[in-house]
Amino acid sequence: MHHCIIERYESLIVYLFMKLTTRFALLFVLLHNISFFAIAQQSPQVATVAPGVKKLTSGQPEKFSPYSFCGEKPMVAEMSRLPEAKLPFNVNDIKINVSDRGAVIEIPLDNEEQLYGFGLQMGSFNQKGLRKKPIVNDNPSHDLGYSHAPMPFYVSNKGYGILVNTSHYTTFYCGSTAKNTGAVHVNDGKSGNSVEELYKNDRPASGYVAVDVPGVQGVEVYIFEGPDLINVLQRYNLFSGGGALPAMWGLGVKYRVKADFNQQQVEKMADYFRANDIPCDVLGLEPKWQTTAYSCSYVWNKDFFPDHDKFIDTMKTKGFHINLWEHAFVNPKSPLYVPLKNKSGDYLVWNGLVPDFVDPAASKLFADYHKDTFVLKGISGFKMDECDNSNLTTGNATWSFPEHSRFPSGINGEQMHQVFGVVYQKTVYNIYKELNTRTFLDVRSSNAFASSYPASLYSDTYNHHEYIQMISNSGFSGLIWSPEVRESRSVADLMRRSQTAVLSAQTLYNSWYLQNPPWLQINRDKNNKNEFMENAKAVEADVRKLLNFRMSLVPYLYSAFADYHTKGIPPFRALVVDYPTDPKVFNIDDEYMIGQGILAAPLTENSDERKVYLPAGNWYDFNTRKKYPGRQEYIIKTSYTDLPIFVKEGTILPLARPVEYISPETRFELTCYVYGDQPKPFSLFEDDGVTFDFEKGKYNTLSLSYQNGKGVVKKTGAFKGSRYYLKSWEVIR
Missing domain, CATH: 2.60.40.1180 (Golgi alpha-mannosidase II)
Structure with missing residues (x-):
């Protein structure tokens, strides 16, 4: 009997314990969900950080954000002179949800808005309705968002810009998604039944831009106000420290010699330019100037340049600046290898160290060596190659460090890829800044808040129309782009590419695999056998005429870059920047403004004529001086030695x-x-x-x-x- 009572008491105790445990568990789950809901739905903190610039903060923002690497202070006085603006939506309508996955941001979007930006995009221009993933990549592909200079920054023709301050791989859904709100939707008949129609997804915008930032515990969002699109870009560039003002000589002509040229061959090329009255300010040396290149030693190759100091001085007396090719991966034979061994990532590239430029000590070691070894000896600039990522669209492109890399500063490989080009150019640029000497660098990667760095981007791709498009896209993001000229399929291709180069931020001929200038022989094999075209001298004369125009334009361009620095106005920009309410320019990616008064409309080799749309006002054909009323389209013909530009009335x-x-x-x-x-x-x-x-x-x-x-x-x-x-x-x- 006692045994039965004991069993009953034990059963009661177990029952009560389970009941109590269940209630505690339910209470815990409820509290956890309430806590999670509070985190997910909390309103972001809003602060005004500069005139016309607001910052929204939610959760714990990441440590290694793009703005944390901005080397210049906002130009507040200049920003305060811009007109006041009002956003087309309420700031509180921006939603930021933080969860265990990361952050999701929703920004209002009007059906009539047009969106641009995301860095140096190739293959797309108007980003409305697209899914963009701005990731650094050495071979931009299609319109995915992969780019040498990806940026989590877009602008609207309604007069505002959104910058998500993250160095993580982030996806922007630019009005391309629709939420399940619980409402019943019926087929509106627009989609049809074909597979093509179903996948097109060309419906109106969803009402918001959704931004997916995985792997973060919080995020910052910068809002740049207008009122006009050009004011948005001004605020962004001024907030970044003002636009770059390169050395005046950097706006001349740059010519990169063949990769294996020795000292004598470079001097011979210099004499060719001067003897033939062909403008040239900069000669670029490619990999063979140093003892090892992949990875780099940063040591002069005495077999090729036995007296490099004298060589630099000789070039200077002839009016040439010398630019050196390099990348950041440090070879075991480099004097920098041992000092940087413990200040680099845990993976190698081409058996070389990847310096942790986020660490000031590593940057200083790299910079001090370059200053003493090169800059103080007269080197005027560097071409910083392969500071992007190996091609993520192919499985066999594996040369760069992996995303799971770790660096002593705490930054990981994914983040480092996104900002590597910026911290690299910042390290080199500061050498010249501290010496009170300006430069004009070449770089293959960049990111946000880098407007103040005089570094021109380039690419190994070579599609001419995309090169023109990238001039227009660069202006949305505080970037400088060089549509360089290499070999050509025809003389027409060479001349049209030369025209585009003359009408860009940096006129650059890259002959790293050509024995002779491309205008003497367009065929690569024949060029390297010193077999010139029969009309080589005639083509040379035509190129000379174009390059002379470039030199004529330098004062105008220099003043445009001064406006870039002091006012934040991009010197090269798409037509929609100046004419944001004209629907005809919303998708024009092959015309652009240069400074305040010049409209450029480059041609490719495909035709000697093209359609040109001229916005409001009257315009003059620079070559014929014929006057054209604006808001109309025209068919123009431009010879190889003329420039496809129009000048705005009142200029x-x-x-x-x-x-x-x-x-x-x-x-x-x-x-x-x-x-x-x-x-x-x-x-x-x-x-x-x-x-x-x-x-x-x-x-x-x-x-x-x-x-x-x-x-x-x-x-x-x-x-x-x-x-x-x-x-x-x-x-x-």
Whole structure:
């Protein structure tokens, strides 16, 4: 009997314990879900961080974000001069949900909005309705978002920009998704029944841009206000420290010699340029200048350059700047290998170290060596190659470090890939900044908040139309792009590519696998056998004419870059930036503005004519001086030696007498062309062109105006030198 009572008591105790445990478990789950819900649905903190710039913060933002590597402070005074703006939506309508997966951001999107940006995109222009994944990749493919310079930043023609401050691989659904809201939807008849129609997904925007940021515990979102699209870009560039102002000589012509050229061969090439009166400011040396290249030793190859110091000095006396090719992977034979051994990632690339440029100590070691070994000896710049990632679209492209790499600073491989180009160019650029000497670098990767770095991007791809498109896309993201010229399929291809190069931020011929300039022989094999075309001299003369125009344009371009630095206005930008309400320009990716008054419409080899749309206002064909009313399309024909550009009515265009190279003593002889009867004043920027003294106020502004049939020049400023001589004025009506 006692035994039965005991059993009953035990059963009761077990029952009560299970009941209590269940209730505690239910309470725990409920509290956990409430806690999770609170985290997921919490309202982001909103702060104004600069005039017209707001930052939304939710959760715990990542440590290694793009803005954490921005080397310059916002130019607040300049930003405050921009017009006030009002967003087309309420900031509180931006939703940020943080979960164990990461963060999801939803930004309102109007059906009429057009979206642009995401860095140096290739294969797409208007991003509305697309899924973009801006990931660094050495071979951009289709319109996926893979790029040499990916950026988690897009802008709207409604007058705002959104930057997600993350270095993780992030996906943007640009109005391409629709949520299950519980409502019943019926077929509207638009989709049809064909597979093609079903997969097209060309319905109106979903009402928001969804951003998927995996692997984070929180996120920051920067909002750049307008009111106009151009003001958005100004705010972004000024917030990044102002746009880059390269050394004046960097706006001349750059020519990269064959990879295995020795000292004598480079000197011979330099003599060729000067003997034939072909403009050239920079000669670039490719891998063989150093003892090992893949990975790099950063040591002069004495078999090829037995007296490199004398070589640099000799080139300088002839007006040439020397640029050195390299990448960041440090060979065991390099003097930098031992010092960087414990300051690099845990994986090698081409048996070389990957320096942790996020660590200031590693950056300083790399920079100090370059300063003492090269910069103080007269090297004017570097080409920073392979600082992107191996091609993620093919399984056999495995040369770069993996995404799971770890670095002493704590950054992982995925994040490092995204920011590697920025921290690399920042390391090299700061050498020149500290020495008060300007440069113009070449780089194969970049990311957000890098507007202030004078580094021009390039690519191993070679599609001409995409190269033109990338000029337009670069302006949305504070980037500089070089549509370089290599070999060509025909003389027509060579000349059209040369025209595009002349009408870009950097005019670059890359002959790293050509014995001779491509205008002497377009065929690669024959070029390397020194077999020239029968009409080589005629083609050379045509190229000379184009390059002379480039040199004539330098004062205008230099002033456009000055506006980039001080006002944040991109010197090269898509038409939609200046005309955001004109539907005709929403998808034009092969026309762009240069400075305030020039519209460029490059041609490819496929035709000697093309369709050109001219926006509002009147425009003048630069070559024929014919006047065209705007808001219309025209068919234009442009010869190989003319430039496919139009000048906006009201523009004063200063053009210089061509020079073969730009020295500190160069004084440009200018002719000012006045387009129309009521020209707007043009501000010409004047300084020494080689130092950062302009940041201390040592520059002049030459205000050019045309009044009562007479040209007027008003000069103000603290620069004591003189860069320009106004020779004449010419009115074009």
